[in-house]
Amino acid sequence: MLVHARKPWQFTRILRCARLAHTEREARKDDRWPGWEVVVGIEVHAQIKSRAKLFSESWTSDYSVPPNTRVSPYDAAFPGTLPRLNPQCVELGVRTALALDANVHRQSAFDRKHYFYADLPSGYQITQHYAPFATDGGLKLDNDNTFVRIKQIQLEQDTGKSTFDPLQGLSSIDLNRAGTGLMEIVSEPDMRSPEEAGAYVRTLQALLRAVGASDGNMEQGSLRCDVNVSVNRKGAGLGTRCEIKNLNSVKFMMVAITAEAYRHIEMLERGEAVPQETRGFNEASAETYTLRSKEDAPDYRYMPDPNLPPLLLDEAYIDTIRRTMPELPPATRARLIALGLSKRDADVLMDIDAGRDVGAEGAVAYFDRVAAGREPKAVVNWITHELLGQLAKRRETFADNLISVAQMGELVDLVQVGRITGTAGKTVLRQMLDTRTSDPPSMIAEQLALFSAQSGGDALGAWCAEAVAALPDEADAVRRGNVKVVNKIVGRVMQISRGTADARAARDALLKMLQ
Template identity: 45%
Template sequence: MTESTYRIQGATGEWEVVIGLEVHAQITSNAKLFSGASTRFGAEPNANVSLVDAAMPGMLPVPNRECIRQAVRTGMAIDAQINKWSRFDRKNYFYADLPQGYQISQLYHPLVGEGTISIEPEEGQAKTIGIERIHVEQDAGKLMHDQHPTRSYIDLNRSGVALMEIVSRPDMRSPAEAGAYLRKLRAILRYVGSCDGNMEEGSMRADVNVSVRKPGDPFGTRTETKNVNSVRFVMAAIEHEANRQVDLIESGGTVVRETRLFDPDKGVTRSMRSKEDAHDYRYFPDPDLLPLELDDAFLAECRASLPELPDAKRARYEGPLGLTPYAAGVLTADVETARWFEALLAETARVQGKPEADVAKAASNWLISDLFGALNRLGKDITDSPVSPAQGGQLLGLVADGTLSGSLAKQVFEIMLETGDDPAKIVEERGLKQTTDTGAIDAVIADVLAANADKVAEYRGGKDKLFGFFVGQTMKAMAGKGNPGVVNERLKAALDN
């Protein structure tokens, strides 16, 4: 493992930051972990609540196979050990958002064991982060304190929704590494389709464990900052918490093991509860549920249904497709971008009748500069691009077969963005087709040369630089539609005569 050089400069010297993340990722499924209630986001409060979720007397949990499947697939995607025998435990505590009085989770025998995730932080070097475990558990409901002056309301829509808790080893050493880890984890979850990774809607939240030490020393005492809900906030929380710990130690204090909260408005963490008043959760195996036993056929189906994952895809883009490491990184960072690129590539290759490797570079360049530029300008995501991958492929085909010049292609693309029309239709209707008709080009050249007889004389007298002037004049006279190659060739012939 390459060590990070990120350090906090304290009064007593340099401090190293040690970071571990526990990420709660909502499993993508139609129904909850142990009930048939819907998981749809944004429903009216308490619209998605079954008798089980409300913990009515005599109600029993039944595991949702799809949730287990998604967690297993996620484990496989990080090369983790899949435990064919796992078990659900009850974590007991009283709170109004927890109807059963316990959360069904997995403490003793998690579904997924050790795995790894490789990261490439923006600052610092590539490294591998260890994953300790992934277990499956229920989410709690939500208290609403702003609905009534003296009462709190409870929304149980989230109660019982399936979460994966993905626990990393304390392998990160800088906010940048933590940020890269979260982004990579989110990318993997989206590729696998096991979580939408939507941090704004709470589909992904992180508990951030931070400690500091002098380089080479044993681990310091860590604090846990709960429920941080964006990559930026996680990085900010680490930065603040690490500096707070350094200041505290250097001023003679001791870091206490405690739970903290991050205040995104102020950018600070503050104490929520210390270990002394920590709950005794009285974990024990849930007697309503049998141990979870997975058979080989189930595991084989999970593995077979895994898509190509970011690291493999990136290697393929750099290798067989011959893209630059930068382009491969950009195109694989997000599953939607990769999906779009691959559709574009397939169409581009099909239109031109060439192998994908031969057109990959052009497709990649166009997507990264032209399409991303346009989407950025329009404030749109690639998923709601006004231009489809097929249309992009057609456009690149028109460039490749000489119908459009580079500048004409840009004009056509702008019109595509506005109208959503196919490029061929735009070319046809607006007459934007590039001309390679030598007769027509020769006629225009003759006019240009006649109108600029003085410059022709200068050129022929040795002022070679004027060639560009004649090209410009010719293209202007042809409204940009002259094929630049043919124009060049015919001009040269006319002038050198």
């Protein structure tokens, strides 16, 4: 086993952050469980966004792929097959470790963890039990100043999937997932509430997506959490933890932690000890239940994998990755706010990206390209209010957006210089979404006669004439001296002009025509 030195500067920084977070938490007492402290540590399994599996050349897949079509002989544990480490998984792992400010070790190793299950054909999972490739990182949460220390990050294999059909009494095994690369990211027990645990997973999700290491999608199983919960009287040492396995949404994870905390508190208040257990969570009843006690814990018989040499990473390799790190979410948020965006607007843009597929253009990148040389606040309004709003009305999301950067830029310009009004701009945007056209917005404004009166010649006179013709009775009333009725005709002018006319000028022109 290797002994890993912690960099001194990192140690003091982590301690300082942890202390700060601790005093802030002290100030914020939790009145759900007065006198008690709830402690949470999380093991996150994130599927690595790599084309090929961790030790074989077969491709990784999602639910859409037919069962057992992405399985190499190695994945099915055929005798005589050997593992070959996929460098892309290592690179994405190192990227994640650097983003989490962890120590990436020059030397690490792979071990076998044995257990017997139908979706694990070799009878063991390759993981990094004794010498993980990265240790001692940390993550500052988005919600407040909570700092969660990361104990270690290890590379390991995913298993296959088994499904049981009770009607036929048949178990089916799908090995498509078998051997897909996973990172297990293990936190220290640094969270003190279900909310902090939720914020941790969300912050980690956004980070994994920003570095392109994982989809981080809990619903689709590309990010899975085991949460460890314990409870202790304030000021006393840590209590006994129970581990709740396989939570597949942040919401249910928070419910499970709350339920587990109350269960522990009730036992402790009755004077019973909490036995260390591995538990499951029933979403319908919002309760956790025993899977196995510590006594039944499997003996994994860990041993170094004899087929895999140590993983050696040289400093130059790690440096190259460090130099090509993308912008991380805290830096993105700070940059957007420095451009003049409100925190809320920055968060809206970043939230879109938190939910996007890795690889697709994100909302922040789109904003950056449209905003180049333009007023950032105007651009963010058009994107977050108008574009997202209209997409939402159509039950579409940013991923469905077909408005190009050039189109969006020109639209903002037309409105900013006053060639069309804001209302007309919205009409142009709607037309572009409806027709999925690649025409420039100026051409669409021209076709729809949306150019403002000043720039479009005597459009106002024509609109007034059309409105008068459309409302003869009202026009007569105005002619007979009932001036109030003119407002109704002004309304029609606005309608005909799609909001581009100046209402006051229209009123004046109508009165001149009719009196």
